[in-house]
Amino acid sequence: xxxxxxxxxxxxxxxxxxxxxxxxxxxxxxxxxxxxxxxxxxxxxxxxxxxxxxxxxxxxxxxxxxxxxxxxxxxxxxxxxxxxxxxxxxxxxxxxxxxxxxxxxxxxxxxxxxxxxxxxxxxxxxxxxxxxxxxxxxxxxxxxxxxxxxxxxxxxxxxxxxxxxxxxxxxxxxxxxxxxxxxxxxxxxxxxxxxxxxxxxxxxxxxxxxxxxxxxxxxxxxxxxxxxxxxxxxxxxxxxxxxxxxxxxxxxxxxxxxxxxxxxxxxxxxxxxxxxxxxxxxxxxxxxxxxxxxxxxxxxxxxxxxxxxxxxxxxxxxxxxxxxxxxxxxxxxxxxxxxxxxxxxxxxxxxxxxxxxxxxxxxxxxxxxxxxxxxxxxxxxxxxxxxxxxxxxxxxxxxxxxxxxxxxxx
Amino acid sequence: xxxxxxxxxxxxxxxxxxxxxxxxxxxxxxxxxxxxxxxxxxxxxxxxxxxxxxxxxxxxxxxxxxxxxxxxxxxxxxxxxxxxxxxxxxxxxxxxxxxxxxxxxxxxxxxxxxxxxxxxxxxxxxxxxxxxxxxxxxxxxxxxxxxxxxxxxxxxxxxxxxxxxxxxxxxxxxxxxxxxxxxxxxxxxxxxxxxxxxxxxxxxxxxxxxxxxxxxxxxxxxxxxxxxxxxxxxxxxxxxxxxxxxxxxxxxxxxxxxxxxxxxxxxxxxxxxxxxxxxxxxxxxxxxxxxxxxxxxxxxxxxxxxxxxxxxxxxxxxxxxxxxxxxxxxxxxxxxxxxxxxxxxxxxxxxxxxxxxxxxxxxxxxxxxxxxxxxxxxxxxxxxxxxxxxxxxxxxxxxxxxxxxxxxxx
Numbered sequence: 001x002x003x004x005x006x007x008x009x010x011x012x013x014x015x016x017x018x019x020x021x022x023x024x025x026x027x028x029x030x031x032x033x034x035x036x037x038x039x040x041x042x043x044x045x046x047x048x049x050x051x052x053x054x055x056x057x058x059x060x061x062x063x064x065x066x067x068x069x070x071x072x073x074x075x076x077x078x079x080x081x082x083x084x085x086x087x088x089x090x091x092x093x094x095x096x097x098x099x100x101x102x103x104x105x106x107x108x109x110x111x112x113x114x115x116x117x118x119x120x121x122x123x124x125x126x127x128x129x130x131x132x133x134x135x136x137x138x139x140x141x142x143x144x145x146x147x148x149x150x151x152x153x154x155x156x157x158x159x160x161x162x163x164x165x166x167x168x169x170x171x172x173x174x175x176x177x178x179x180x181x182x183x184x185x186x187x188x189x190x191x192x193x194x195x196x197x198x199x200x201x202x203x204x205x206x207x208x209x210x211x212x213x214x215x216x217x218x219x220x221x222x223x224x225x226x227x228x229x230x231x232x233x234x235x236x237x238x239x240x241x242x243x244x245x246x247x248x249x250x251x252x253x254x255x256x257x258x259x260x261x262x263x264x265x266x267x268x269x270x271x272x273x274x275x276x277x278x279x280x281x282x283x284x285x286x287x288x289x290x291x292x293x294x295x296x297x298x299x300x301x302x303x304x305x306x307x308x309x310x311x312x313x314x315x316x317x318x319x320x321x322x323x324x325x326x327x328x329x330x331x332x333x334x335x336x337x338x339x340x341x342x343x344x345x346x347x348x349x350x351x352x353x354x355x356x357x358x359x360x361x362x363x364x365x366x367x368x369x370x371x372x373x374x375x376x377x378x379x380x381x382x383x384x385x386x387x388x389x390x391x392x393x394x395x396x397x398x399x400x401x402x403x404x405x406x407x408x409x410x
Numbered sequence: 411x412x413x414x415x416x417x418x419x420x421x422x423x424x425x426x427x428x429x430x431x432x433x434x435x436x437x438x439x440x441x442x443x444x445x446x447x448x449x450x451x452x453x454x455x456x457x458x459x460x461x462x463x464x465x466x467x468x469x470x471x472x473x474x475x476x477x478x479x480x481x482x483x484x485x486x487x488x489x490x491x492x493x494x495x496x497x498x499x500x501x502x503x504x505x506x507x508x509x510x511x512x513x514x515x516x517x518x519x520x521x522x523x524x525x526x527x528x529x530x531x532x533x534x535x536x537x538x539x540x541x542x543x544x545x546x547x548x549x550x551x552x553x554x555x556x557x558x559x560x561x562x563x564x565x566x567x568x569x570x571x572x573x574x575x576x577x578x579x580x581x582x583x584x585x586x587x588x589x590x591x592x593x594x595x596x597x598x599x600x601x602x603x604x605x606x607x608x609x610x611x612x613x614x615x616x617x618x619x620x621x622x623x624x625x626x627x628x629x630x631x632x633x634x635x636x637x638x639x640x641x642x643x644x645x646x647x648x649x650x651x652x653x654x655x656x657x658x659x660x661x662x663x664x665x666x667x668x669x670x671x672x673x674x675x676x677x678x679x680x681x682x683x684x685x686x687x688x689x690x691x692x693x694x695x696x697x698x699x700x701x702x703x704x705x706x707x708x709x710x711x712x713x714x715x716x717x718x719x720x721x722x723x724x725x726x727x728x729x730x731x732x733x734x735x736x737x738x739x740x741x742x743x744x745x746x747x748x749x750x751x752x753x754x755x756x757x758x759x760x761x762x763x764x765x766x767x768x769x770x771x772x773x774x775x776x777x778x779x780x781x782x783x784x785x786x787x788x789x790x791x792x793x794x795x796x797x798x799x800x801x802x803x804x805x806x807x808x809x810x811x812x813x814x815x816x817x818x819x820x
Contacts, residue, residue, distance in 0.1 A: 055743075056744075056746075057740070057743030057744055058742070058743045058744075058745070058746075058747070058748070058749040058750075058751075059739050059740070059742055059743030059749060059751045059754065060743065060751070086736070088736065088739065088740075089736060089739045089751065089754075089764065089767065089768060089769075090768055090769075091752070091766065091767040091768030092768075093768065094768075123734075123736055124736025124737065124739055124740060125735060125736040125739060125764065125768070125769055126736075126769075127768065127769065229722045229723065230640075230720070230721075230722065231721050231722060231723045231737075231740060231741070231744065232740070232743070232744035233740055234739065234740050234743050310640070311640075311641050312639045312640065312641060312722070312811070312815070313639065313641045313815055316811070316812055316815035316816045317815065317816065319812065319816045320815070320816025321816075322816065324533075325535060326496070326498065326499060326533055326534025326535040326536075327534065327641075329469050329498065329499045329534055329535060329644065330467070330469070330498075330534060330641060330642070330643055330644050331641070332468070332469055333465075333467030333468045333469030333470065333642070333644050334466075334467055334468075334641065334642035335468070336466075336468075337468070338468070339468040339469060340468075341468075341469045341470070341499065342501070344469065344499075354499065354535065356501065357499065357501040358499060358500055358501030358502075358503065358504075358535070358537065359499075359500075359535055359536075359537065397812065398812060398816075399809055399812050399813075401722070401726070401812075402726055402729065402807065402808065402809050402811075402812060403809075405722070405723055405726035405727065405730070406726045406727065406729045406730025406731075406732065406808075
């Protein structure tokens, strides 16, 4: 399937500087039938730390089961990611692939298999031979370089129409550290987690006990606030690694004042990657930001926002350029959170549409419809029952989503 | 919008005999702009009883608020239903429309306004003048007849491509009673309730205290097991009325052995109507039955079934005639109910696809793909962790769903 570039794609992949202690490789090894890049390797210096957030699926892929088991020890030397086959619902054969891949990577990098983390994306349920990935690793490893970010970003794509990367610089006690990451979507995108893979590496000198809470907090505000189609994959994986090569003052608690800028830059990086995933949502023609305020809590605000963001009727109305705000009322009403028809306020593109349970007097649809026909749609919903606030992001539901998903595998 | 007839439509509207104590009228009164029938009136004999199930939306329509208030007294003389405007999110103006409509209907039928029940379907948020419906009632009432079922079924349609009706005969102590009903879909269809309107009338001599538990039980197995698009409307309304004109032995408890056949026929009637709603789901080309067994409870089985039924990726795969059963695994995994990858079994069209956590050895896709390309798709899922079982029904997600919903109002 040859997909046209999303109209919401950024102009280009960012320039990412080398990160001390990290080498990368991404290559076409024949796992995908179309000759595209399909296998990625991250090689990290001894002593590197790792934190991760994984899908909550009750039917997780074999790599997710492996990561769940080995993340708590917090040490990483390699990440191996393949696209084309999710290695999910493949029984013992799937576990064998994971074990052999980790073993081979450990031999190449002279580390323990438990320091190798894996992720796979693609079709579910297609068994792989045990050496399907491991036999491709030596060739891949021979191409490791510090600057191959776009190659690895390409190698983890499935129906993504562009490679997704982002970079930030943070100060820790006056010492600059780099954070860089890649992600892929583009369907099965919903919390928790968004259906996607994302890998972030920093040279900051931070242990697992600090990385994990920082990652969870940032994920809660970014990847867990996006949805493309409400479907959650068997394979969602977000890994944050620290090579610990930077020489900054020690920060041994996640709440350390030294980490203020690092926290902000991590949030910003993950939001950038999360929004790139939405911008490349299957068939997306519009990026939609939904801000819910006046809810009983932040969680309630997010649930109402996701109810709107996941409503096929809201998403198709926006795809049609239609200011059908009644469907927003419907989606607020079905969310199950406290709401009051007679206090509800709705704004679209900054224009007041509804106040106190009915359409604003003198409401004119034309400017709202014009806003909806643009590339970036903003919806504001105030429930008027509390102080909870959250923003969620989604895309519209278009004919192209159907075309992509009715024809993807066949 | 001129929609082609659903390929899943029944051959014709059923013949429904007159029900003693009931007269009907359905006419075109100008509420819809296209000259189609848009207003329906049910007139019931004095002494008639009513039970109802309403949307759980926190932003319900004005008619739903009215019905919630007056259902507990259990007495009915009229039901007024309009299509074209949902009278939802219309503030005090919406309540005024409801009050004036009930008042006028009560004057025409010489009853109390609280014995008049209302439902509205159509666009949300468009205010109506207070007399929008009431001034049309005298003309409509002049056309009341015992046999106008198809007229009322037509008058409540929105994007429905066919009128939905069903009829059953039940024996109560050897005396036949009739149950007849109509329904409309076709978008915003999800439990609880399915987004729809349905009105059922029987001549059985049953009071509200018996009707309500029978209706709730039957709804739980029928309308609450269907979904078209996961969206729940502001206006879902299912009303069951008894004119009490039949002369059968008294049954004053819902569990009375006298009511065994009546319960079965009510279940059968509601299932017939519910499946007609799915068969006319917006853009539907296939009716999909998903039976989940081996769950920890019936509720858990239904939740897993609905997770599969609401998955855009499952529904688009089926629209594409693609035996992509990995997406079923994904949807089982995300449902949040107990499941075990290594005990999961999946059948499609009666063919074993997956057992014990992986694809069945020697699995051949051709017969499964042929089944999926038919009009009726059956999916069996055994979770292997308990004895709970439920069946849910949905339709596929096609290009036509997008076309209908991106263009409906504009």
